[in-house]
Amino acid sequence: MERTHNNGELRLSNVNTNVTLIGWVAKRRNLGSLVFIDLRDRTGIVQIVCDETLSQQIKDVRNEYILEVTGTVNERKDKNDKLLTGEIEVKALKINIINKAETTPIIIADDTDALEDTRLKYRYLDLRRPIMQQKLFERAHITRVMRRYLEDNGFIEVETPILTASTPEGARDFLVPSRVHPGSFYALPQSPQLFKQLLMVAGFERYYQVARCFRDEDLRADRQTDFTQVDIETSFLSEEQIQDLMEKMLAKVMKEVKGIDIKLPFIKLPYHEAMNRYGSDKPDIRFALELIDITDIFSDSSFAVFSSLDNSDKAIKALVIPNKAQATRKEVDHYTEYAKKYGAKGLVVLKYVNAQIEGSAVKFFTENQIEKLIKELKLKENDLILIVADKWENTCTVLGSLRNYFKEELQLCDPNEFAFLWVVDFPLLEFDASDNRYYAKHHPFTRPKAEDIALLDSDPSKVKACAYDMVLNGFELGGGSLRIYDQTLQAKMFKVLGFTEEQIKQRFGWFIEAFQYGTPPHGGVAFGLDRIAMILTHSDSLRDVIAFPKTASASCLLTNAPSIVDVKQLDELAIALKNK
RNA sequence: GGUCCAGUGGUGUAGUGGUUAACAUGCCUCCCUGUCACGGAGGAGAUCGCGAGUUCGAUCCUCGUCUGGACCGCCA
Numbered sequence: 176m177e178r179t180h181n182n183g184e185l186r187l188s189n190v191n192t193n194v195t196l197i198g199w200v201a202k203r204r205n206l207g208s209l210v211f212i213d214l215r216d217r218t219g220i221v222q223i224v225c226d227e228t229l230s231q232q233i234k235d236v237r238n239e240y241i242l243e244v245t246g247t248v249n250e251r252k253d254k255n256d257k258l259l260t261g262e263i264e265v266k267a268l269k270i271n272i273i274n275k276a277e278t279t280p281i282i283i284a285d286d287t288d289a290l291e292d293t294r295l296k297y298r299y300l301d302l303r304r305p306i307m308q309q310k311l312f313e314r315a316h317i318t319r320v321m322r323r324y325l326e327d328n329g330f331i332e333v334e335t336p337i338l339t340a341s342t343p344e345g346a347r348d349f350l351v352p353s354r355v356h357p358g359s360f361y362a363l364p365q366s367p368q369l370f371k372q373l374l375m376v377a378g379f380e381r382y383y384q385v386a387r388c389f390r391d392e393d394l395r396a397d398r399q400t401d402f403t404q405v406d407i408e409t410s411f412l413s414e415e416q417i418q419d420l421m422e423k424m425l426a427k428v429m430k431e432v433k434g435i436d437i438k439l440p441f442i443k444l445p446y447h448e449a450m451n452r453y454g455s456d457k458p459d460i461r462f463a464l465e466l467i468d469i470t471d472i473f474s475d476s477s478f479a480v481f482s483s484l485d486n487s488d489k490a491i492k493a494l495v496i497p498n499k500a501q502a503t504r505k506e507v508d509h510y511t512e513y514a515k516k517y518g519a520k521g522l523v524v525l526k527y528v529n530a531q532i533e534g535s536a537v538k539f540f541t542e543n544q545i546e547k548l549i550k551e552l553k554l555k556e557n558d559l560i561l562i563v564a565d566k567w568e569n570t571c572t573v574l575g576s577l578r579n580y581f582k583e584e585l586q587l588c589d590p591n592e593f594a595f596l597w598v599v600d601f602p603l604l605e606f607d608a609s610d611n612r613y614y615a616k617h618h619p620f621t622r623p624k625a626e627d628i629a630l631l632d633s634d635p636s637k638v639k640a641c642a643y644d645m646v647l648n649g650f651e652l653g654g655g656s657l658r659i660y661d662q663t664l665q666a667k668m669f670k671v672l673g674f675t676e677e678q679i680k681q682r683f684g685w686f687i688e689a690f691q692y693g694t695p696p697h698g699g700v701a702f703g704l705d706r707i708a709m710i711l712t713h714s715d716s717l718r719d720v721i722a723f724p725k726t727a728s729a730s731c732l733l734t735n736a737p738s739i740v741d742v743k744q745l746d747e748l749a750i751a752l753k754n755k
Numbered sequence: 756g757g758u759c760c761a762g763u764g765g766u767g768u769a770g771u772g773g774u775u776a777a778c779a780u781g782c783c784u785c786c787c788u789g790u791c792a793c794g795g796a797g798g799a800g801a802u803c804g805c806g807a808g809u810u811c812g813a814u815c816c817u818c819g820u821c822u823g824g825a826c827c828g829c830c831a
Binding site for chain 1: 758761765766767768779780781782786787788789790791792793794822823824825826827828829830831
């Protein structure tokens with residue numbers, strides 16, 4: 176087999192040359208003694224013409240047969256502007272059938288009608304579709320640009336173990352039983368976090384890895400159990416220096432992969448402001464529709480919904496939807512249901528029509544409050560006003576979810592706009608009321624802001640972290656932080672998290688021990704490669720940019736994983752299954 | 756763990772308490788020299804996801820179950 180050209184690259188300039196092509200039969204159009212064959216390879220499709228002299232050779236040729244075609248490139252009489260090769264065709268002189276194919280269960284074309292489960296079962300056929308190939312090519316391009324950028328900036332790729340130790344705190348681990356040590360388990364890494372920090376202790380200064388990570392949690396359209404992280408760690412750099420390096424990397428990706436120039440530096444939005452204005456720690460800032468705080472207006476309200484709240488942690492906020500005052504009862508109920516799904520107790524719905532605020536809650540408002548409301552919400556005729564009153568964080572997230580809901584309903588975003596930003600100054604800790612303890616919001620090795628360290632003793636909830644997330648169009652692309660490199664501070668952090676000396680020793684002892692031998696100040700970031708590829712290829716699901724993804728119930732329809740194993744295998748691992 | 760949606764020829768859909776289960780596409784046979792979603796004629800192909808119940812009778816109604824999807828919880 177000696178192919179001379181790729182199918183998709185033939186143009187008018189190739190006319191009158193002899194070529195040998197290889198590809199799959201995408202379509203056969205038989206006009207009797209004249210037969211057209213669309214021959215597809217990974218570069219595209221070209222039309223092959225076969226006249227009567229070849230009729231015996233191609234008699235049996237059907238879709239998805241693999242052919243080797245030798246012929247002459249001719250200019251077409253009837254051109255096809257839907258094909259890049261549409262100005263030419265190849266007049267076949269010799270056709271060799273390299274392999275036959277059964278009729279495929281799905282149509283191999285961009286607009287296949289197969290549903291996703293069928294596509295996943297026959298993924299190898301689904302991946303023959305040009306659009307799927309294009310997505311995986313684009314994903315590889317993203318990875319390539321990132322790799323080159325990191326290599327050019329002195330980063331070294333180091334591989335870290337897949338079979339490692341279980342680390343508590345965080346997502347559920349996938350466990351792998353040890354045969355050599357019956358009763359003991361490895362865990363698959365949720366991220367190479369601890370290893371990359373040890374590489375900094377080891378003195379590599381700049382590390383990266385295109386790393387497979389595993390989390391045994393339920394899946395979503397934008398979440399898989401195993402996924403790929405571009406994992407990065409640096410020594411001696413500040414938050415700003417790391418962010419600067421990383422946003423330049425993304426700018427390069429956007430330029431080289433999408434041909435788009437994005438503005439540097441990225442906007443930096445403190446967590447608190449992001450929540451207050453957008454109701455999300457990963458806001459889509461392509462559209463405004465910001466939340467407006469009206470807590471002060473109703474500080475002395477007699478309206479039970481507002482007055483029953485705990486003053487130490489409450490927020491009343493409004494979202495104003497233009498031209499939606501005519502929403503039907505059914506629509507309004509739908510918004511309320513939507514808000515409840517995200518934890519709202521209720522939704523106060525008002526309308527601004529004929530320069531008046533209407534709604535069942537209005538009777539609890541004073542003249543003064545109504546006046547202030549009109550002014551502060553900058554109300555215009557036909558505005559719909561949605562108000563949530565709850566604990567600060569709940570109020571924000573509920574309205575933030577509604578904001579995203581209206582983004583879709585009102586189509587407020589240009590899919591070809593890419594709005595990057597950093598969300599910074601995250602809180603270090605989160606208090607969990609049911610466990611009555613603090614949890615690290617990022618992870619227990621995140622460095623607190625220097626000016627907040629004193630607060631670790633007095634008011635841990637107020638401590639901010641040197642942590643940052645890169646956000647694009649409402650998705651978290653990646654997140655990172657500076658890490659604690661001081662043993663005393665790390666000990667204090669563990670204490671705040673409620674660990675005993677013994678627990679620390681047992682869980683993190685090997686890690687902490689490393690820090691006493693000269694640990695550089697370090698910090699890094701990890702990007703969700705799948706998610707970046709999903710957004711840049713305008714895919715609705717991560718599954719579209721992962722070659723062999725899992726379903727929402729974490730199974731693989733192609734291989735039928737996970738599957739039952741032989742009792743003998745279990746015996747070797749000293750595992751007995753519980754009878755159900 | 757929860758809420759919601761879907762499951763009918765290979766594929767994608769329609770539909771009905773009693774049908775010869777419809778349509779498109781794909782597949783097979785034949786015709787066709789300028790098609791490119793080729794066209795024309797004919798044909799094969801479905802225990803209506805599975806189980807139980809209601810009923811004289813269930814693909815349709817009820818319950819359960821399985822599978823797929825979206826979301827909430829969860830995802831340091």
